[in-house]
Amino acid sequence: MLKMIDISGKEEVERVAEASGRIRLRRETVEAIKNGKIKKGDVLACAEIAAILAVKRTPEVIPMCHPINIDAVDVNFTLGDDFVDAKVKVKSKGKTGVEMEAVHGVAVALLTVWDMVKGEEKDETGNYPHTRIEEIRVLRKEKRMEAKQQQAGVAEPGKGAGLRSAF
Numbered sequence: 001m002l003k004m005i006d007i008s009g010k011e012e013v014e015r016v017a018e019a020s021g022r023i024r025l026r027r028e029t030v031e032a033i034k035n036g037k038i039k040k041g042d043v044l045a046c047a048e049i050a051a052i053l054a055v056k057r058t059p060e061v062i063p064m065c066h067p068i069n070i071d072a073v074d075v076n077f078t079l080g081d082d083f084v085d086a087k088v089k090v091k092s093k094g095k096t097g098v099e100m101e102a103v104h105g106v107a108v109a110l111l112t113v114w115d116m117v118k119g120e121e122k123d124e125t126g127n128y129p130h131t132r133i134e135e136i137r138v139l140r141k142e143k144r145m146e147a148k149q150q151q152a153g154v155a156e157p158g159k160g161a162g163l164r165s166a167f
Helices: 027-034 043-056 099-116 147-152
Strands: 013-024 072-079 083-094 132-144 164-166
Touching: 013 099, 027 072, 027 083, 043 072, 043 083, 043 099, 072 099, 083 099, 099 132
Parallel strands: none
Antiparallel strands: 013 083, 013 132, 072 083, 132 164
């Protein structure tokens, strides 16, 4: 049996989550990204837009994920010699966390990078022996209760008021 968790009794608080992941590519491909030489266009700009869209549409692809209002999305990339790292930070004020939105944003950003560089990554047989997505994970998640909630002693059962972090 599947069941969407009832969050109606929870207080609305500020929630932040950050996720990251990496795509391994050929060194020549990373150089082409750095130099703007990819045939399909600006890889990182396209991946950034894709990540933002993915964050906003997370409940459409993860069935038990609650639809929530997204207040902010920040997408960053770091290029190494043979990889692109993606980080997605999501902020919301609501009754449930935003870690699935951040992870979904990272996954789609990295898939978009792959799609954008397919022509450069394929070998002579049409396969991708050097390309792989790895290390997708939640770096951190936080929830911050507002001062008036802290003063009133409002907290989830079994948890203290204030900032909650998990790494």
